[in-house]
Amino acid sequence: MTEHSLWRLSHALHRAINERHFDPLAELIDDDIDWAIYGPIDMFPFLGARLGKEAVLDAIRQIADHVRIRKLERETLMLGDSTAATMVRCAMTTQHSDKPITTRLAQFLQFRAGKLARLRILIDTFDLVEQTLGHPIDLPRIGSFA
Amino acid sequence: MIEHINKQRVRKLLEAHAAGDFDAVLAHCSEDIEHFASAPIDIFPHLGRRVGKAEVRQMWEMTRSRYADVRHEIKTMICEGDQVAADLRIFLRKRDNDRIVQYDLAAFYTLRDGRISRIREIMDTFDLVQQVLECDLGRLLIAGTARP
Numbered sequence: 042m043t044e045h046s047l048w049r050l051s052h053a054l055h056r057a058i059n060e061r062h063f064d065p066l067a068e069l070i071d072d073d074i075d076w077a078i079y080g081p082i083d084m085f086p087f088l089g090a091r092l093g094k095e096a097v098l099d100a101i102r103q104i105a106d107h108v109r110i111r112k113l114e115r116e117t118l119m120l121g122d123s124t125a126a127t128m129v130r131c132a133m134t135t136q137h138s139d140k141p142i143t144t145r146l147a148q149f150l151q152f153r154a155g156k157l158a159r160l161r162i163l164i165d166t167f168d169l170v171e172q173t174l175g176h177p178i179d180l181p182r183i184g185s186f187a
Numbered sequence: 188m189i190e191h192i193n194k195q196r197v198r199k200l201l202e203a204h205a206a207g208d209f210d211a212v213l214a215h216c217s218e219d220i221e222h223f224a225s226a227p228i229d230i231f232p233h234l235g236r237r238v239g240k241a242e243v244r245q246m247w248e249m250t251r252s253r254y255a256d257v258r259h260e261i262k263t264m265i266c267e268g269d270q271v272a273a274d275l276r277i278f279l280r281k282r283d284n285d286r287i288v289q290y291d292l293a294a295f296y297t298l299r300d301g302r303i304s305r306i307r308e309i310m311d312t313f314d315l316v317q318q319v320l321e322c323d324l325g326r327l328l329i330a331g332t333a334r335p
Contacts, residue, residue, distance in 0.1 A: 079291055079311040083325040117295050117307070119267040126265040126272030128295055128307065145225055147293030147309040149263045149274045161263070161274055163293040165225035167312035170328075178328065180230065180320060 046152040047125040055113070058105045063098060070094045071156040078162040084170060108133040108142070116145075125150045135173075142172045190266040197264070197271045197296050200303060205257050209247055213240045217304040222246065224308040230316055254279040254288070262291075271296040288318045 046069070053066040076097045080088035087103035110133055117128040127148045134141050144164055151159035171177050196215055203211035213220075222243045224234040233249040251257070256279065263274040275292045290310055297305035317324050 079314070081313050081325050084328070117270065117272070119265045119270050119272050121265050121267070124263070124265050126263075126274075126293075126295075128272075128293075128309065145309060147272075147274075147295070149265070149272070149293070151263075161291075161293075163274075163291060163309045163311060165309060165312050166314065167227050167316055168225065170313055174328070178324070180316070180324075 045120050045125065046123070046155045046157070047120065047127075047150060049155075050150070050152075050157055051113075054101070055110060057101055058108070058110055061102075061105055063102065066101065067094065067098055069156055070097055071153050071158040074157060075159045076100070077160070078164070080164055080166040081170065084173070107136055109136060111141070123152045125152075140173075140175070142169070144169050144172070189268065192301075193269065193271050193298050194264055194266050196298065196301065196303065197273060198261070200296075201259055201261070201273075201275075204247070205259055207251055207257070209244050212247070213244060215303055216240060216243070217299055217302040220304055220306070222306045222308075224310070226310070226312050227316065230319065253282055255282050256280040269298045271298070286318075286321070288315070290315045290318065 050066075050069050053062075053069050056062045057066040072094050073092075074094055074097050075092060077090040078088045082089040085107075087100050087107065091097045091100050110131065112132040114130040115127055116130055117126075119126045125148070127150075129146045129148065130143065131146055132141065132143045147163040149159075149161040150157060167178070200212055200215040203209075203215070218240060219238065220240060220243050222237045224231075226234045228235045233246045237243045237246050258278045260276040261273055262276060263272075265272045273294045273296070275294060277290055277292050279288045280286070281288060293309045295305075295307040296303050313324065
């Protein structure tokens with residue numbers, strides 16, 4: 042049975058972020074990749090949408106500049122023929138202050154010929170911003186509430 | 188094939204939810220349904236963890252009392268065995284001022300005996316809070332007015 046493309050990609054992505062080994066990851070990314078990590082790009086410029094391998098590798102280099110992954114705990118995993126969905130609890134530290142940050146990510150991945158062709162990541166970004174700031178956000182009492 | 192059937196079950200649940208037919212939605216759920224959305228509960232007090240049909244219904248009804256014209260687009264749906272994951276685009280209209288709120292939602296469903304027993308949701312909550320409060324939180328944070 043052939044190994045699912047997710048496993049090689051996960052391993053390479055982890056190494057790219059923590060050890061800055063980008064070449065093995067580059068081999069697993071489709072030239073025309075469609076990539077998006079939803080979140081506030083004013084605060085985290087490495088989030089947002091990217092099209093094409095070079096743009097994605099550049100975003101991953103920026104992520105590696107800012108965080109180091111300490112622990113990944115896969116809570117949910119679904120594998121399709123050329124797709125995968127996971128929910129992961131990720132413990133990180135920031136590169137500059139060593140501040141611990143823990144967040145839960147939802148990932149949807151699509152592969153083409155064994156290479157990552159589409160990625161969507163969703164994060165509870167309000168919590169991520171509060172952890173990064175180191176304090177709760179005191180919201181303005183304007184507008185209508187949920 | 189069980190994957191195809193379970194995807195259909197989740198699609199029916201989503202369609203009934205969009206229609207506001209919570210009896211039909213809950214008919215697809217187990218009695219001990221657990222729903223958890225990762226979101227700031229001081230802004231979304233009805234979210235957080237809810238267990239059992241009564242609590243989950245109350246949460247959905249609370250949301251529906253504030254939003255109308257709920258609809259969704261399924262961008263991706265993946266299933267393996269008794270688990271289904273959906274990448275959704277959600278559209279809502281605020282009842283108080285008719286503004287449209289739209290956001291992406293990752294929903295993970297666990298099924299047991301053909302019924303949905305667990306729903307976990309993850310969304311870009313920073314963007315959602317901005318849309319709900321109708322303010323640019325990033326700008327407020329930079330200006331320092333949204334800090335304690």
